[in-house]
Amino acid sequence: MALARDSLRRLLDDPQLPGGVREALAPDFAEIERMLSKLEQxxxxxxxxxxxxxxxxxxxxxxxxxxxxxxxxxxxxxxxxxxxxxxxxxxxxxxxxxxxxxxxxxxxxxxxxxxxxxxxxxxxxxxxxxxxxxxxxxxxxxxxxxxxxxxxxxxxxxxxxxxxxxxxxxxxxxxxxxxxxxxxxxxxxxxxxxxxxxxxxxxxxxxxxxxxxxxxVGMLRERLWTILEAEGQTLAAVTAGLFAGRVSERVGARVVEVRRKAAERLVRQYCIAKGVAVAVNPVPVADLLAAAALDAGLVLHLSRLYGLPLTRSEAGSLVTVIATQMTLLMGTVWLTHFVSATLKAGTGGLSTVLTAGAQGAVSYYGTFMIGRVAERYFAQGKSWGDGGPKAVVQEILESVDRDSVLNQARDDLAAYLKR
Ligand SMILES: Nc1nc2c(ncn2[C@@H]2O[C@H](COP(=O)(O)OP(=O)(O)OP(=O)(O)O)[C@@H](O)[C@H]2O)c(=O)[nH]1
Ligand SMILES: [Mg+2]
Structure with a gap:
């Protein structure tokens, strides 16, 4: 009985719940309140x-x-x-x-x-x-x-x-x-x-x-009394325990869903911001600095979303770790990035117009990957797992369809730049 009450109370009072989850599960929480008072009475x-x-x-x-x-x-x-x-x-x-x-x-x-x-x-x-x-x-x-x-x-x-x-x-x-x-x-x-x-x-x-x-209804009444007399109050505790179990499963699933959606939105906003910054900024060195700062900002944001807040410098280090693994695993794409950055600075004018979009899309893709990898790291409770960062980056590189992200990037950037 006390156990059931405690687990219900814990669910209600959990400060770790991200915003949106409590609202989404308001009916369940109201039900927990009712269940508690029922138990108490x-x-x-x-x-x-x-x-x-x-x-x-x-x-x-x-x-x-x-x-x-x-x-x-x-x-x-x-x-x-x-x-x-x-x-x-x-x-x-x-x-x-x-x-x-x-x-x-x-x-x-x-x-x-x-x-x-x-x-x-x-x-x-x-x-x-x-x-x-x-x-x-x-x-x-x-x-x-x-x-x-x-x-x-x-x-x-x-x-x-x-x-x-x-x-x-x-x-x-x-x-x-x-x-x-x-x-x-x-x-x-x-x-x-x-x-x-x-x-x-x-x-x-x-x-x-x-x-x-x-x-x-004599037969039914008799059977009911027998059960109530034998099991009485333990029944209510059993129900509360079962219910608490089901609600915590629902809360857990909902937390994951809310986080995933919010993370998706967040990553996309940062992808666009970075793609645009890189595409319109004529100074390549500033491009790269702005890009790195944006990626660190994204990671910082994600860390808060997952309730595992990092400091800005920790976020910067995490970006470095991920970017290093990515460069090792897919050097050529990054090479394109730097080549086009150089091109943009060197010739200006027409070639800037020609390459800026492609360069922006590649930057977008880079941020997308950094977001995905960082998300996995947070979802695993700030851990890379047994294979270290390399395994995580590799797995995500393989699971993400690069072309569709690049297409999405072109669309998002075109839509943004048109405004
Ligand atoms: N012959 C007979 N009819 C019954 C008995 N119990 C209920 N009925 C009839 O069955 C019909 C439906 O009864 P309700 O108690 O309204 O049934 P319900 O399951 O609550 O129905 P809903 O609320 O519509 O889902 C009524 O016309 C009742 O008179 C019974 O023991 N014998
Ligand atoms: Mg009825």
């Missing part, structure tokens, strides 16, 4: 899950003994999750949660809501009204989580004869064998259809009487 949530019109809302009403959730013969009656406190003597702190059906046509959003609710429930009632279909089997598998009880409820049992019901329960048990224990498969009649009885009076006249059978 010792609340247990029981959610229904199942296809439309199988009688999920009716089942909860029958457990509650009152019509708290709306029901209807029409598909898709329940449009959003809703909760009700289960106020029976033994039910202190148990909340019943209704959800929309999961196979409503055009109801994908509602289906997602239902799944989200079920994901956070401490106990799930998976409701069916007949044999399991393929879609139900898949949903059922999704809803199964280690350590969390799931009851398979065959509702509308009144529609079957005793023999049919027994057969159906056996078939369900066989289908879910190994996934759901036999005692967790129960039959119920949440809202039995009225029956017409023929009554014979003493004088021999007959009359019909409509009779509405009482709901029958």
């Amino acid at each position: 010792g609340e247990i949530h029981i959610a229904v899950l199942g296809e439309v019109s199988v009688g999920k809302s009716s089942l909860l009403n029958a457990l509650l003994g009152e019509a708290r959730f709306t029901t209807s013969p029409l598909h898709g009656e329940t449009r959003a999750p809703a909760e009700a406190q289960w106020r029976e003597e033994r039910s202190g702190g148990v909340v019943l949660v209704d959800t929309p059906g999961i196979n409503e046509i055009g109801g994908e959003d509602r289906e997602q809501m239902a799944r989200n609710v079920a994901e956070r429930a401490d106990l799930v009632l998976f409701v069916v009204d007949g044999d399991l279909n393929a879609a139900e089997e898949a949903s059922l598998d999704q809803a199964l989580a280690p350590g969390r009880p799931l009851l398979l409820v065959l509702n509308k049992a009144d529609r079957y004869t005793d023999d049919e019901r027994t057969l159906l329960l056996e078939r369900l048990a066989k289908r879910v064998a190994g996934r759901i224990a036999a005692q967790n498969i129960v039959a119920a009649a949440a809202d039995p259809a009225p029956v017409t009885r023929v009554l014979q009076a003493a004088d021999g006249t007959e009359r019909e009487e409509r009779h509405v059978p009482a709901p029958d």
Whole structure:
């Protein structure tokens, strides 16, 4: 319990989260807050899950003994999750949660809501009204989580004869064998259809009487109480732990994605800046100085983005390390760079116009590579890995399509210079 609470708190308070991630995951974080208060109050949530019109809302009403959730013969009656406190003597702190059906046509959003609710429930009632279909089997598998009880409820049992019901329960048990224990498969009649009885009076006249059978959820109720009494509060802690695990996975994936996108934008801005600086600046020495300063600036920026800030001189050294490896591995391209730089200074005029674009594109490519390599270094926690910088530079050189970067460079620079 304390463990689950701690891991949730840690997720909420993590100062390492980059900007944008907390916003993107705001709903998850709000959920963590709710989960924490639920844990603190010792609340247990029981959610229904199942296809439309199988009688999920009716089942909860029958457990509650009152019509708290709306029901209807029409598909898709329940449009959003809703909760009700289960106020029976033994039910202190148990909340019943209704959800929309999961196979409503055009109801994908509602289906997602239902799944989200079920994901956070401490106990799930998976409701069916007949044999399991393929879609139900898949949903059922999704809803199964280690350590969390799931009851398979065959509702509308009144529609079957005793023999049919027994057969159906056996078939369900066989289908879910190994996934759901036999005692967790129960039959119920949440809202039995009225029956017409023929009554014979003493004088021999007959009359019909409509009779509405009482709901029958006794088997379900008993099973629920047994589980709640045996596992009680540990259930809530298990759910919180599972949820914390899933959220930290999501947070992790989101952090990587947000960083990757931001890094991509950043590298591109620096590529353009450097390409333009090199293309328009007529003094080659200043070109090279400006270029180096820009590359160091990019690396500095990336280091902050990855939460591993460098000083400016460390960033400069990192650029030197990467540039050295690149020069060793692809001397010719760099040679072109220097040759065209020299050409530009020497002849001016026409040849500047001719070569400036190409030179700018090569500079763009250089910065692109430096950005990529530095990104890898930061993503690996400021480490080159076993092969050192050479292996990283080589791998990235091989994985990046040089021509498409050069084309991108020409387009970006042309677009920029036109303005
Ligand atoms: N015969 C019979 N009908 C039932 C039973 N339980 C529910 N129904 C009927 O089935 C229909 C659907 O019931 P709901 O409780 O609204 O079903 P739901 O699963 O909540 O449906 P959605 O909210 O639309 O997904 C209603 O007409 C109920 O009267 C039952 O045990 N036996
Ligand atoms: Mg409903």
